Amino acid sequence: MSFTGTVPTRALGPGGPEVPVFALGSWNTWDRMEFDDAVSLIRRAHEVGAAFFDVAHYNMGPHAENARTDLIFGEAVRASGIARDDYLLCGKLWLWEYPHTTFADQMRTSVDRIGVDKADLVVVGDYFGEVDVRAIVTDVAAEIAAGRFDGWGVNNWAIDDVRLAIDFAQDEGLTPPTFAQLKYGLVRRTMAEGSHYGELFASGALALQASDVFEGGILAGKLSPSRKIGADVGGIRDRIVAAYPRVQQIAHSLDATPTQLGLAFVLAHPATANVLFGVSRAEQLEDNLGALALLDRVGAEGIRAVTADLWLDREVNADGTWPMQA
Template identity: 70%
Template sequence: MTPDEALSTAAVPTRILGPSGELVPVFALGSWNTWDRMSRDTAVTLVRRACAVGAPFFDVGNYNLGPHAEGARTDILFGETMREAGLSREDYLVCGKLWLWDYPNTSFADWMRDSLDRIGIDAADYVVVGDHLDPVDIRQVVLDVQAEIDAGRFRHWGINNWPYEEALLALDFAAAEGLTPPTFAQLKYSLARRSMAEGEFYGRLFAQGRLALQASDVFEGGILVGKTRPERRIGADVGGVREQIVASWPRVRDLAASLDATPAQLGIAFCLANPATANVLFGVSSFAQFEDALGALDLLDRVGADRLATAAADLWVDRAVNPDGTWAPTAGVSSIAG
């Protein structure tokens, strides 16, 4: 499909990204190494199209740290793309990354200055404070995030796959000290992985309105859209359930067909059917893939959230993974949302 062919007329709706956030599109475009998986012409066309349909929310990370230290240029390429597309900074939202792998040796201030310089912008709108390998002082993290907000380098922040206890500590400490709390949690969430997002722990925070959900890894690195042996690096296999997810692919394909949808549309619509979901973070590498994703909005309207949740119930493969963020095997996971 090209921009000259018939395009979806869908307008991407908005939802509030948490109690202290803002209205944002339900699509968040980006994820790991998105911008170095397509040509510049494709990228320019893609970002213009995303802005035109009301989805100008871009997740952009500097991945050159810790386990991802690989000389990635995806954030630099994103900045070059936006400038070539002729888009002004006011035309789009940027959600950056703050990693904890070398924190506090690498300060948030140093990391943000370098990250913004690589993109070529003065400030982000949101940041996600990433996961960590070693214990960190969560109270100090909240204080250092506040210092970056005060410095004008971003306005709001979220957390990425934190254990529940750390999320609760960050929320409670921010409230007690009058600081800016995290407003959303970026969690692995898909047709197959649901325990952390739907379980009784994070699910409780979502139900209480203390956080919103940003769904990520929604295609399991492409497995849930038919790429059952991904060649590129993908996210961690939390709970060791990836082979079960691979085995579920034929059922995902068949369910999508029964709903007159593509697997990608089914995966996005399923996440949006959860009322806790503020937006869905996914990566594309072609214009056609983005156009296909727009069809998820029609699918959700046509089928409805309840029917989607019911139809996909048997695809949940990590039920035996503890939903509190510790990822210890357990039994009897109860779903709060979905």
């Protein structure tokens, strides 16, 4: 049965916009489906109130792929007939070649490739080693002043750097990050639920944007993914594969699918503003939308109770550092 309601919205952090709790991510998404299917998927996302698209130019560091996914998205969203004001666009700013490759250069390239004038939000991405947080906040503010986007978040930053970014921005009258995009789901919870990020989420200083909820498809039943998937932080992937039958069992007991269980779990976290997922077929989106009914029926406490034994990374970076900096 197709979803007939409207996806609810939540604030993307203090001062952030109201965003749908579901958002479509771009990595290995738009370039792995037929073009007409991409157009239909965008239209359906808009129809149910989930027209939030996370789209990046993958051309640096571990993502030096020169993928066409952002180009395809731009073509598909224009073909969909949806006006620019009727969807939210979240881009990425990479730190691997920063400041040699400036944020201004990255933004000009990104919006030109998609074929738009600006993004609504950006996520300032992964890094190795130390970074100049004050310079990052200042350069982000310059891009906001230039009208290239309105707000920003961080992606997998060490917690001390996040705190510094918030404090420096507030001291200087600049725009602080309002959300953190973290790997978060049934089996990988430590970064989001550990004491460090957890303190910022509990205080309301940041919202959580969950990504890689299905571990590259493993928790959706694709136990041997053939495509490139996200990093295996803590080396727990074999344990994740072994845990999938338990995920199936719990989902079946709730008259739900494993994907619905995974999304309902993420939305049960009070700090979660939205969750990114990549779908390449309309039926996958419809299935995901069913998570909303599951959460409403079982409740956040009920979802967390039945999935408590699935937390597999309790001891991974419990000090709040990210493995790439550890």
